[in-house]
Amino acid sequence: MRRRHVYLALLAVLTVCTLLKSQKRFTYESVEKGSTAAFWQPDWFSIISGEINRKRIHLRVDGQEVTDKRFPLKMSAEGHFLIPVPLLAEGFSCSAHVYGGKRLVMERGVTRAEIDEGSRVLSVNGKEVSLEAELAEEDGLYYLPLSAVEQAFSYKRDWNAAANTMELTYIGRETGYLPDRYDYREAGRVPRVKNQGSLGTCWAFASLMALESRLLPEQEVSFSEDHMSLRNSFHMDQNAGGEYTMSMAYLLAWQGPVLEEQDVYGDGYSPRGLKPVCHVQEIQVLPSRDYEAIKRAVYLYGGVQSSLYTSMVTGKRDSRYYNKSQGAYYYNGNARPNHDVVIIGWDDSYPRENFSVAPEADGAFICANSWGGEFGDEGYFYVSYYDVNIGIHNVLYSRVDEADRFHHIYQSDLCGWVGQLGYGRENAYFANVYTAGKGEELVAAGFYATGPDTSYEVYVVTGFEGSAQLGRRRRTASGKLKSAGFYTIDFETPIVLPDGEKFAVIVNITTPGSVHPVAIEYNSPDKKLKADISDGEGYISFRGTSWERVEESQKCNVCLKAYTRDREREEKHER
Template sequence: MKNSLKKLLSLLLTSLLLTVLIPGSAWAEEEITEPGMASLNPAFVQYQEDVNAGTLNTSIIDGHGRGYIPPPLKRYEGMADTEITSAQTLPAAFDLRETGRITAVRSQGDYGSCWAFASLASLESYIKKDTTVDFSENNLMWNSGFDGSPDDGGNYSMATAYLARWSGPVNESSDPYDTPKKTGLSPVYHVQEVKSIPELPSAIKQALMDGGVLYTSMYSVPLDGEEYYNPDTFAFYYDGTEEPDHDVAIVGWDDNYSRDNFSKKPEADGAWIIRNSWGADWGDGGYFYMSYYDTYAGSNVTAFHNAEATDNYSAIYQYDPLGNISAMGYTDGDNTAWGANIFTATASDNLMAVSTYALTPGTSAEIKVYTDVNDGKPNSGTLRTTQTETFARGGYYTIDLDNPVGLVAGQKFAVVVKYRTPGTNDSVPVESRFENYSSAVTANPGESFTSNTGTGGWYDTSKKSLSNVCIKAFTQSRDTFANCLYRTHVQDQGWQNWQSNGGVSGTSGESLRLEGIEIKMDTRGYDLGIEYATHVQNQGWQELKSNGVMSGTEGQSLRLEAIKIQLTGADATQFDVYYRVHAQNVGWMDWASNGGEAGTAGFGYRLEAIEIQVLPKGSPAPGLTGQPFLENK
């Protein structure tokens, strides 16, 4: 009876200790917390109301279209910009027309396509530092993917989505303006970054000098009268409260442009030089001057200052073809939330980069990549790499991984991002469905998730406005096999030169013993290492060495008699390592693989040479594999 009581007390005590020491997540799944959705941009709400009521002012101005649509997510401008150069280093005037870094003025006609002209003007100007290009506004306005027709307008966010998903840009010659919709054209560049420039003159000026033309928004109705626009000096100053309705391009500035040039006098001198998309017969050859003190001077300034070759990556994984439309987050007040996408690899490629959006200046993104994840659990499986980036400005960014991740076709992998967004709890950028704007959005369960802890409790965003997290993944094809490098220390010769994948290291027919060996992997894009052990005269099997560390001896005149080699790292299962040795009195022996023994033991035979090959898993062996090792027992 006493023994039974002792056992019962022991069990109860053990149970109590386990309850205290084991975290709750080990007993039950972490509770899922539904994120909140960012408040809609008030200007977008008014726009939707006007569309539904049929009261939206879409009239053209003097035969020219407008076309700016406010996006659902209001741009956050509240933080200081750390990239700004001191104003003392900037000239009093600057004009891209004088540098040649600008393309010709064009006309949008009566289409609401100003946003396409302003966006592509910025991109063309950026590229013009190297070559002159002419991109198709027609392709952008017809293939934006958003609701409406080319008459209905757009914005910088829509242009960013089109470029980020690799729908464009395409050349004007492939899709000329004012022609019917064309689909299936390939982009001539990949755009991997679009920056939001803050409403600070010094930041705008520096961006103009560094990268070229900039997109911006304005209220344009007063351009049709002389209360705010002086047609003699082409000077414009609006100080009212109407919302923006038109997009144009900033091409320069003049700090000394006189306030007396304006019909309505601003408080001081200074103007931005603006290129319109109403043709060269309007304004000053298509240009005008906007006062620094205009209500919308510096509004929505965006730099499309990135263009990469289309072979930068071979494939893109994405669920957000319409880009950053809204945001999700949690009300815990720490401006932090996690977003994640689970993808399935379509090929055995290297994951080289990921992209996402920074919703506020100073956003940080802690990126983690997991492979072999479970459904609905992005942070399950194997953690392959971690990397943190901070963005001085809001915008769309691509982050090259310092340690690319090898993927296998059919493998599920997840990109998890911890967002810290100073100034807002709406931290996770998402694509969401809104009527009369993004009704083409679709979302499937099991693809995109948010969490307020990052350890579990993953909320499936398809349940909320059919949302997808704005994380893309970029892969590159693996053109070559993993490269194995090795060299041997040979009797009377010392260290030989490095050999690789199948090269012979050592000697044959010279009766010289191998005394030491170094082996390492030379790969980019794989988590792959190598370890090895040698059987040494009078010592037997040594402990495992790895990644270039010598196994064997040096200066002791001791022969190597056998070796075993195996791969390490998360990608080791994708490859086989084969090796064979040339042994005294035997010659070339058969191939061993993946940790098997090669050589002899108990005979006193020296190794004289070795070949090593690393091949994709399942590849045929380089030769016979029947007898790689002999042992005299």
């Protein structure tokens, strides 16, 4: 009890000191040795910060929770709040990237802020601002003093020590955060243009170019389109064409990506046994024709894969819809899209007169193509906002993890989201059962949201022996997903899996407006797809009480993956 009283007293002192510091009325130098005002000891911050960080700080921005378990807000041993750079995009609609391994550049609207690693001087539109702590790297993450966000983008903080919550409120005057024009070529985030040649592999080139842009400028890599188009589970010829759902299935199944140097393009051969160099754990399907969502994704995260129709098959062909001298394309016919590109920017004022056929108004997306540097402006070109196909299908590769974040994947849907299943309403339960390996703990689950604003609850059953046990589930996570797509849900607490025993992952999903909310894999004659449904043990339920085996009754697999880590490796890492 005494220890608790001491902790509460220290917490109260810390709160007062933090408030004083945030109001610039408290500095180390202001308390002289021997002064009666010296009630505060620096070691107290070290003690209290450890307890605060252990409980995890909750971050709220303008009333919205933005906390991410992978990127925790924390307090330093000196009592300074530090924010990980990856949280800036989601929390503050701020484009934030580290260039050259040392210089952080943050952009939002008309504001540009820069700071070097190890520096306490922040430049905001050319004006220098002093900070109480430096930009520092720790365990692969860059941490920025929270005061830098306040100074650069006009936020006011409110620290609630009792709730361990930091609330930030915008007090500036800007109403928008997207500029009128943005171009990866100027921002230093542009992916390298490649050439698909005469093969029907634009889908693979666009997918991997978008993925490469997601990693830029921090990581510059070149992935293998040859491997994606030959080593997937669809077993199609490279001349047969493809679509983004094939890319999603390949990446989410950890079949790739591999490096281009491991499997070069165009020789018709792809070696076996190559391992992915990273794991794609989230892919968002953005709403059709939502240009603000597309721009936001490009600005904050990475290039967006989209589609258009063209009669051209290489950069050397002509089309009446393409103005070669301006590198500008606009199609206003009735044909469906047949070619994938990557949106890497936009220009709201791009002149309509630059197109061969003038659209109704100015404005265009800046796109990267896969026809080599001879096409357009070294492979990049403009597509009018009013093109009938651009912006209908939009894919963002939004989460890319290191290959060792999860050690094992459990799955039965190698072909991914082929169709949907349900009970004629927006809600359903579905589950997959797997047999655990040795010494593992369950740390995450992954599944598709088949429409926007999908809410979910994830449950787990260990020691599974039959479908009757699915009712004895325990909830491990819940939330809401804004866009359709595939999402990995990290568990707050790992679940130890008994060696060799079955376990079940269960999801209760609700997708507004849907009648079949559960993504499934099945044999689809329309898509010339023959999926293997013998490798799964999946279930679906109307209310989560009575369950049917989908492989038997529906001839399909449910798309629900599980991710584990080796306990022994975790313990060694912690030591």
